[in-house]
Amino acid sequence: QTQSHIVGTLFPMSGSNAEFGTLYTNAVQLALDHITADRMLKSPIELRSQDSQATPQGGAVGMTRLATVDKASYVLLGFTGVSKAAAPIGGRNKVVMINGGGVGPDLATLSPYFVNIIPLANKEVTAILPWLAKEGLKRVALIYVDDPLGQSINQEFAAGLPKQGGTLVGAFSVPPTQQQFGAIAARVRDVKPDAVYFATPIGTQLSQMAKQLRDNGITQQFVTYSVGNLPSIVAQPESEGMIFTGQAADWTSNEPKIKRFVEGWRTKYKAEPVTYALNYYNGLMLFAMLAQGLERAGTPVTGETLLAELMRVRTFQLAGGEVTFDEHASASSAIQISRVHGGRSEKIG
Amino acid sequence: MTAYLLNLATLATIFGILAASLNVLIGYAGIFSVAHAVFFGVGAYAGAQVALNLVPDVLLASLAGGLLSGLLSLCLALPALRVRGEYFVAASLGLQMLAVTVFSEAHSLTGGHGGLVGIPPASLLGIDVSSPWRFLAVCVGALTLSLVSIAILMRGGFGRGLMAIRDSESAAEALGKNVPALKTIAVAIGCSLAGVAGTLFAFQLAFINVESFTLEQSVLLMAMVIIGGAGTLLGPLVGTLLLLLLPAVLSFIPFIPATEIGTVQQLVYGLAMTLLMIFRPAGLAAPSTGRR
Amino acid sequence: MLILQLLASGIQTGVLYGLTAAGFALIFGATRVFHVAHGATFVLAGYAFVLGAQAGLPWPVSCLLALVVAIGFGLFMDAFVYRPIQRHEGAFFTVFVAAFGASLVVQNLIQFCVGRGSVSVSTPLTRASEILPGLYVAPVFWIAIGVAVALFALVTMFLDRTDAGVALRGLSENPELLRAFGLSSRRLSALAFGIGSAMTVPGAILTAATSGIEPAAGAHVVLISLAAAVVGGIGSLRGAALAGLLLGITENLIIAVLDTQWSEAAGFLVLFAFILFRPSGLFGQAVRR
Amino acid sequence: MKPAVDKALGRLRASGPAPSPAGLVPAIAVAGLSAGYGGRPVLSDLSLSVPESEVLCLIGHNGAGKSTLLKLLFGLHPPTGGTIRLRGTELVPHPSAMAAAGIAYVPEGRGVFPGLTVKENFRLALWSAGLKGGEAAARTEEVLVILPRIKEFWTKRAGQLSGGQQQMVSIGRALLSRPSILLLDEPSIGLAPKLFQDLMAPIRALQQQRGMTILLVEQNVGEAFAISDSVVVMKSGQVIERGVPADFADHARLMELF
Amino acid sequence: MPGSLLSVRGLSKEFGGVKAIQSVDMDLVEGVVTALVGPNGAGKTTLFNLICGHISPDAGEVQLAGRPIRGERPHTIARLGIARSFQDLRLFGRMSVRDNVLSALEPTAWLWQPGGRRAARARLHKTEAALERTGLSALAGARAVDLSYAETKFLSLARILVTEARIWLLDEPASGLDPVSRARFVALLKEAVAAGVTVCLIEHNLDIVTELADRIAFLDRGRKLAEGEPAAILRDPELIGIYFGEPRR
Ligand SMILES: Nc1ncnc2c1ncn2[C@@H]1O[C@H](COP(=O)(O)OP(=O)(O)OP(=O)(O)O)[C@@H](O)[C@H]1O
Ligand SMILES: Nc1ncnc2c1ncn2[C@@H]1O[C@H](COP(=O)(O)OP(=O)(O)OP(=O)(O)O)[C@@H](O)[C@H]1O
Ligand SMILES: [Mg+2]
Ligand SMILES: [Mg+2]
Numbered sequence A: 001q002t003q004s005h006i007v008g009t010l011f012p013m014s015g016s017n018a019e020f021g022t023l024y025t026n027a028v029q030l031a032l033d034h035i036t037a038d039r040m041l042k043s044p045i046e047l048r049s050q051d052s053q054a055t056p057q058g059g060a061v062g063m064t065r066l067a068t069v070d071k072a073s074y075v076l077l078g079f080t081g082v083s084k085a086a087a088p089i090g091g092r093n094k095v096v097m098i099n100g101g102g103v104g105p106d107l108a109t110l111s112p113y114f115v116n117i118i119p120l121a122n123k124e125v126t127a128i129l130p131w132l133a134k135e136g137l138k139r140v141a142l143i144y145v146d147d148p149l150g151q152s153i154n155q156e157f158a159a160g161l162p163k164q165g166g167t168l169v170g171a172f173s174v175p176p177t178q179q180q181f182g183a184i185a186a187r188v189r190d191v192k193p194d195a196v197y198f199a200t201p202i203g204t205q206l207s208q209m210a211k212q213l214r215d216n217g218i219t220q221q222f223v224t225y226s227v228g229n230l231p232s233i234v235a236q237p238e239s240e241g242m243i244f245t246g247q248a249a250d251w252t253s254n255e256p257k258i259k260r261f262v263e264g265w266r267t268k269y270k271a272e273p274v275t276y277a278l279n280y281y282n283g284l285m286l287f288a289m290l291a292q293g294l295e296r297a298g299t300p301v302t303g304e305t306l307l308a309e310l311m312r313v314r315t316f317q318l319a320g321g322e323v324t325f326d327e328h329a330s331a332s333s334a335i336q337i338s339r340v341h342g343g344r345s346e347k348i349g
Numbered sequence B: 001m002t003a004y005l006l007n008l009a010t011l012a013t014i015f016g017i018l019a020a021s022l023n024v025l026i027g028y029a030g031i032f033s034v035a036h037a038v039f040f041g042v043g044a045y046a047g048a049q050v051a052l053n054l055v056p057d058v059l060l061a062s063l064a065g066g067l068l069s070g071l072l073s074l075c076l077a078l079p080a081l082r083v084r085g086e087y088f089v090a091a092s093l094g095l096q097m098l099a100v101t102v103f104s105e106a107h108s109l110t111g112g113h114g115g116l117v118g119i120p121p122a123s124l125l126g127i128d129v130s131s132p133w134r135f136l137a138v139c140v141g142a143l144t145l146s147l148v149s150i151a152i153l154m155r156g157g158f159g160r161g162l163m164a165i166r167d168s169e170s171a172a173e174a175l176g177k178n179v180p181a182l183k184t185i186a187v188a189i190g191c192s193l194a195g196v197a198g199t200l201f202a203f204q205l206a207f208i209n210v211e212s213f214t215l216e217q218s219v220l221l222m223a224m225v226i227i228g229g230a231g232t233l234l235g236p237l238v239g240t241l242l243l244l245l246l247p248a249v250l251s252f253i254p255f256i257p258a259t260e261i262g263t264v265q266q267l268v269y270g271l272a273m274t275l276l277m278i279f280r281p282a283g284l285a286a287p288s289t290g291r292r
Numbered sequence C: 001m002l003i004l005q006l007l008a009s010g011i012q013t014g015v016l017y018g019l020t021a022a023g024f025a026l027i028f029g030a031t032r033v034f035h036v037a038h039g040a041t042f043v044l045a046g047y048a049f050v051l052g053a054q055a056g057l058p059w060p061v062s063c064l065l066a067l068v069v070a071i072g073f074g075l076f077m078d079a080f081v082y083r084p085i086q087r088h089e090g091a092f093f094t095v096f097v098a099a100f101g102a103s104l105v106v107q108n109l110i111q112f113c114v115g116r117g118s119v120s121v122s123t124p125l126t127r128a129s130e131i132l133p134g135l136y137v138a139p140v141f142w143i144a145i146g147v148a149v150a151l152f153a154l155v156t157m158f159l160d161r162t163d164a165g166v167a168l169r170g171l172s173e174n175p176e177l178l179r180a181f182g183l184s185s186r187r188l189s190a191l192a193f194g195i196g197s198a199m200t201v202p203g204a205i206l207t208a209a210t211s212g213i214e215p216a217a218g219a220h221v222v223l224i225s226l227a228a229a230v231v232g233g234i235g236s237l238r239g240a241a242l243a244g245l246l247l248g249i250t251e252n253l254i255i256a257v258l259d260t261q262w263s264e265a266a267g268f269l270v271l272f273a274f275i276l277f278r279p280s281g282l283f284g285q286a287v288r289r
Numbered sequence D: 001m002k003p004a005v006d007k008a009l010g011r012l013r014a015s016g017p018a019p020s021p022a023g024l025v026p027a028i029a030v031a032g033l034s035a036g037y038g039g040r041p042v043l044s045d046l047s048l049s050v051p052e053s054e055v056l057c058l059i060g061h062n063g064a065g066k067s068t069l070l071k072l073l074f075g076l077h078p079p080t081g082g083t084i085r086l087r088g089t090e091l092v093p094h095p096s097a098m099a100a101a102g103i104a105y106v107p108e109g110r111g112v113f114p115g116l117t118v119k120e121n122f123r124l125a126l127w128s129a130g131l132k133g134g135e136a137a138a139r140t141e142e143v144l145v146i147l148p149r150i151k152e153f154w155t156k157r158a159g160q161l162s163g164g165q166q167q168m169v170s171i172g173r174a175l176l177s178r179p180s181i182l183l184l185d186e187p188s189i190g191l192a193p194k195l196f197q198d199l200m201a202p203i204r205a206l207q208q209q210r211g212m213t214i215l216l217v218e219q220n221v222g223e224a225f226a227i228s229d230s231v232v233v234m235k236s237g238q239v240i241e242r243g244v245p246a247d248f249a250d251h252a253r254l255m256e257l258f
Numbered sequence E: 001m002p003g004s005l006l007s008v009r010g011l012s013k014e015f016g017g018v019k020a021i022q023s024v025d026m027d028l029v030e031g032v033v034t035a036l037v038g039p040n041g042a043g044k045t046t047l048f049n050l051i052c053g054h055i056s057p058d059a060g061e062v063q064l065a066g067r068p069i070r071g072e073r074p075h076t077i078a079r080l081g082i083a084r085s086f087q088d089l090r091l092f093g094r095m096s097v098r099d100n101v102l103s104a105l106e107p108t109a110w111l112w113q114p115g116g117r118r119a120a121r122a123r124l125h126k127t128e129a130a131l132e133r134t135g136l137s138a139l140a141g142a143r144a145v146d147l148s149y150a151e152t153k154f155l156s157l158a159r160i161l162v163t164e165a166r167i168w169l170l171d172e173p174a175s176g177l178d179p180v181s182r183a184r185f186v187a188l189l190k191e192a193v194a195a196g197v198t199v200c201l202i203e204h205n206l207d208i209v210t211e212l213a214d215r216i217a218f219l220d221r222g223r224k225l226a227e228g229e230p231a232a233i234l235r236d237p238e239l240i241g242i243y244f245g246e247p248r249r
Helices: A018-038 A056-069 A080-092 A121-134 A148-163 A182-190 A203-216 A231-235 A256-269 A275-297 A302-313 B002-028 B036-053 B058-072 B074-082 B085-105 B132-155 B157-167 B169-174 B177-206 B215-228 B235-250 B258-279 C002-031 C038-054 C059-087 C092-113 C141-161 C162-175 C175-180 C187-199 C201-210 C215-232 C237-256 C261-277 D003-016 D067-073 D094-099 D118-128 D133-146 D148-153 D163-175 D192-212 D221-226 D249-257 E044-051 E074-079 E097-105 E117-134 E149-162 E177-194 E206-214 E232-234 E237-244
Strands: A005-011 A045-051 A075-079 A096-099 A115-118 A137-144 A167-175 A195-199 A221-222 A243-247 A315-318 A321-325 A337-339 A344-347 C129-132 C134-138 D028-037 D040-050 D055-059 D081-086 D103-106 D181-186 D213-217 D228-236 D238-243 E006-014 E016-030 E034-037 E059-064 E082-084 E167-171 E198-202 E215-220 E222-229
Touching: A005 A018, A005 A056, A005 A275, A005 D181, A018 A045, A018 A203, A018 A256, A018 A275, A045 A056, A045 A275, A045 C092, A056 A075, A056 A080, A056 B177, A075 A275, A080 A096, A080 A115, A080 D192, A080 E215, A096 A275, A096 A302, A121 A148, A121 A243, A121 A337, A137 A182, A137 D040, A148 A167, A148 A195, A167 A302, A182 A203, A182 C002, A182 C237, A182 D148, A195 A203, A203 A221, A203 A231, A203 E097, A256 A275, A275 A302, A275 A315, A344 D181, B002 B036, B002 B132, B002 B157, B002 B177, B002 B215, B002 B235, B036 B058, B036 B085, B036 B177, B036 B215, B058 B074, B058 B177, B058 E206, B074 B085, B074 C261, B074 D094, B085 B215, B085 C092, B085 C261, B085 D067, B132 B157, B132 B177, B157 B169, B157 E097, B157 E206, B169 B177, B169 E074, B177 E206, B215 C092, B235 B258, B235 C092, B258 C059, B258 C092, C002 C038, C002 C059, C002 C134, C002 C141, C002 C162, C002 C201, C002 C215, C002 D228, C038 C059, C038 C092, C038 C187, C038 C201, C038 C215, C059 C092, C059 C162, C059 C201, C092 C215, C141 C162, C141 C201, C162 C175, C162 C187, C162 D118, C175 C187, C201 D040, C215 C237, C215 C261, C237 C261, C237 D192, D028 D067, D040 D067, D040 D238, D055 D067, D055 D221, D067 D103, D067 D213, D094 D103, D094 D118, D103 D163, D118 D133, D118 D163, D133 D148, D133 D163, D133 D192, D133 D249, D148 D163, D163 D181, D163 D192, D192 D221, D249 E177, E006 E044, E016 E044, E016 E198, E016 E222, E034 E206, E044 E059, E044 E167, E044 E198, E074 E082, E097 E117, E097 E149, E117 E149, E177 E206, E206 E232, E222 E232, E222 E237, E232 E237
Parallel strands: A005 A045, A005 A075, A075 A096, A096 A115, A137 A167, A137 A195, A195 A221, A221 A243, D055 D213, D055 D228, D103 D181, D181 D213, E034 E198, E034 E215, E082 E167, E167 E198
Antiparallel strands: A243 A337, A315 A321, A337 A344, C129 C134, D028 D040, D028 D081, D228 D238, E006 E016, E006 E059, E215 E222
16 A cells, blocks of 8 residues: 545535535545546545635635645646636646636636646537527527626627527626526517527526526527536426537446446436536546556656646547547537436437 | 645735725724725736736835725725715725626726736746745735834824724814825725735735625625724734634544535634624724723 | 516516615614624525425415514524624624624525525416516516515504504614613514514515525625615615615616626615715715714 | 811711611612622612602712612612612512612603604603503693693604703603602703703602602702702712701812712 | 904804804904803804804804904814814723823824924823823823713813813813812813913803803804803893793794
């Protein structure tokens, strides 16, 4: 028995985004179970958790703590603000940071040590545009949170829709704290869209948007990106029929890795898994693979060696399929389109 | 471990400056501002812009941050000259909410919700002070300077003038105090110091966005001052240490389940605030009241 | 039509703001306590209702449960937090910090016990139908107006007509003197907290039905209450209610021309302007010392 | 001059500290009473008896503890030791209990709610005395007979009244409960001397007619003595002298006592 | 009027229908003690507030040694040498007794004080002397809120004592004092008058008025009804009727 590998998590565990923190932690826990069961590593993995509160300051303090006190070589984190604050600290301390939740396009180039295992949001918009055209949904109204994510989605639509013969008939930005959407509904109705696209990174906000728009007589098609895959949203009656994109993650697939993840999740947490969870599951799995390679080669496992290993291998077989990292260590994988139906999500393309 | 402690210590120092500057308003001048984070923010953005676009010199950036905050503090002085007590609290609240909106909408100046990224490492008059130890030293220097100047000012006639206004504005006027001028200066001093703290914060984090300058931050700052003891020199520091380090200490407690750490922290935090106020209403650093 | 629709949603938001703000103003007016935990009362009432409904209780029972929880929390804060502090020097801001701490405790306790997401009740009453071309109004619109107006009338009548109401006004002026009259200032302040807290219940229940309620929802509620209480003139129920309505309408109407992130700011701009240009509020008397 | 004072002093000492007429239980008797604010003692081991149906004037230097004593007697401030007996029965003072036992208290300063009308001020007093309907009306009428001028400003806000009028309302509302014991704390402050006399004359008449007991704290010795039956002097939280007003007529002697 | 240091001409003020002061003329003559007498609500305090600039008059003129001061800010008027006390004292409650007095000595306290250490020491000396005279030396370190009633009255006087004001406007400075303290208080005032201070005081206690005042100005319902020698005023049956009777509204 040698020294254990320290892996940190830096998720919001309190405040309005704490639902994500719980989800991500569960995913990491499941991955750890599987890694241990498979005896992938010689030394055990030890998890250390810090609360980022989804704020930059929380992220900076937590990251420093993980990097310098806990001496983690590998940290899983999420949220754009947190990522931005943590990235320089992690970079300075040579800690590999895995982002599986934040999808702002400005995350791509934060630091060489900053790895995006989730396809960034602009890629999701690119994937939904043809589908909208195919369905004849020409007039699109966008409700977006005014942050880099929302802005980039807005730009993607404004540029991409006309090419497909559609128009962005209205783009309404909201602050991240907004909870009342009755008035927005009035404006959305006013522009007579065929489809309404929601771009908010906050799950509770998305569910409120969907409910209040439906309540206020908006019957048009709802569309969103991977955030729509949260269990609380899928379960909500007002989400019925909502379309969302996400990494290709087919829960019904027979591919053994994904099957193991889905079944493991169902037995352990008595719930349906979501894409975000898969990202963080894969995040820890990726660590195990990298560390396994290093252990075999007799190289010590540090942030530096892990990153070198990642950039050397580039392509990994993770649950849900093959993932390739580009020169900025940002992943790309296939995007799938799903629909909420009867409180479950089903793949439609 | 050292780096972690250094980081915490630096943050504590920065918040120490903030709390001490807020204390000038709350404790001495009786101006109950819940908009202090606004001036913290203004300083941070101004300092960060200087560092990003001109030179990453702490002194220059702090000067810019402090000056801009001091200028904009007129927004706070204006209502302070007209109303007191609850009305002023409400006014500063309004200012805080407006400022948050402006911070998140003025993309070209503040980067919006995305914030300003990649603030370069700090230097001081050409010397690199970006290493944790050196930057802590800079911050401690700034804190010491602030505390000393606050102490000197508040022990002297200026401080007495402010406290007189705090206790009875009309009596202070009747004794020849120029109330509007004294109040405006006090607000300007408090807010410029907050701006300096903001600049240091921007350098320390290398990334800032509106989330650090919200109402919660303002209330937290206020709690630091009140819990430590408003109107005392060391009270704000005590309050800062307590409120800033409490979460850090709690995170070392092993038996709290990882998923609940945040909630438990906040719970203890809130409980500590309430209980401290019930049992030490005058603040921790205040002398236990003798007569009366 | 857009304006009309926004006006409608402004009125619906506004009457509930007004009612909650009037509760805050009542408490502040009578006891001089800046009850920042008013938002926590709101959230607790909302959760009590939702949990009651989810447990299968009939809705009147759930409402009653919410009422009991709200009043209970108000009384608890009065007796165990504010009163001990006021027994000391009772500085205004000490109360502020203590109340803020208590709100944090409530928020995190709910997170701990119930969960972090928002909860809501589904009811067909929130489904809007087109009553005029382009104007969609849900039954809750009428319910909100009806309940708020009725409750507000009831409370103002109580304050104007009954002995206890007169005593509450006396309490706001001089609690010590009330004791010299042989009345219990404690019981009266409990009364103020009871009624004031009860006034959050309709807002909480209807919010749970329309937009769902989350542990952190209290902050916004208390901000609005505070702003409305000041714009209305501190201590004036009528002023607070009217200002609440005004803030709700402003927030919504502004969306016709600006993006939503400006709507809250617009409300606070109104507040700021009021303080600068009419510090006594809509109905208050000037304060200067 | 000097021998006269000595003689008066001698007579005072001979009469003893608490001359209560034999066989009559005093209306109020306190023994060994002590109290303070935040640990600072104000009253220490104070004993005093107020005979039934008398006007007892309590004088003493500023801060002697006179107001504190009245507050204690009405239960507005807790004692730290000693006993309070009301017509022989010991009780723990509490405002509502004291009010129910027939004591009324008129505090120092203006004892009215300035924002309420005179009528509403009276209404509160009636409510606290548990009086309703016809009975309340009768009591109000009764007080308005004693102090008829209150009718002139019946619907005005108390804050708009002059000091004398406010004091009249304050005493009037105290009379609503038909108290057998009235505690008056410096009713003359801020009032012109004649005003005070005019105000107190009907109260004195009522007192004699009903046999009410009045404990009057006053600084304006001249006016107060004119309507008092006996005088008690307090110094630093203790009773140091007791006598009848005539005993203190000598100015120099009075100054010495302060 | 010859020797008039402060002159008030046609001063009027109305509060929402209440005519608190109606075209009042008054002169404070150097070295003369004027007592402002009148029933409650006569407008005495309001007159002080108008003179000191705490509220602005609707009409009228105020001159200090020939210089018009109407419309000046209160602190300017104070610095010109008019000191006032308040009916409700308005001490600086959370400051020490010493600081209460000291702050009265540094009206223009900016970020730094002119004169350096020596001037500061001189101010401290002056403060200690004032505390000594008012009998507060032993309490110099106590907070003002912790003082007893009589002590607060003396502190209020000490704050005025240290200023170099030529005119003192005192609003019921001795009300509620016990006879001994009152005697001490009056003695202090007499000393000040002897030293050349011009005093105007509002007082209900006619003993004090007769003991101190050289002149009486009689106010009722905002109007000055009479002014003159105390003996003359106090003999006027009509004025006495108003003063000792209830004010009729
Ligand atoms: N609420 C209070 N808190 C603290 N100390 C108090 C309080 N009330 C009175 N004291 C102090 O207790 C002492 C006695 O006060 P009290 O009011 O009983 O005196 P008094 O004899 O009525 O004087 P006066 O003639 O001035 O009315 C004084 O020293 C006073 O400062
Ligand atoms: N700021 C104000 N606003 C409204 N009314 C006022 C104000 N100040 C004074 N008044 C009114 O003006 C009148 C005169 O008041 P003032 O205080 O000058 O009387 P005073 O002679 O000092 O009486 P007292 O002897 O009772 O102190 C009163 O009717 C009072 O109610
Ligand atoms: Mg007294
Ligand atoms: Mg007056």
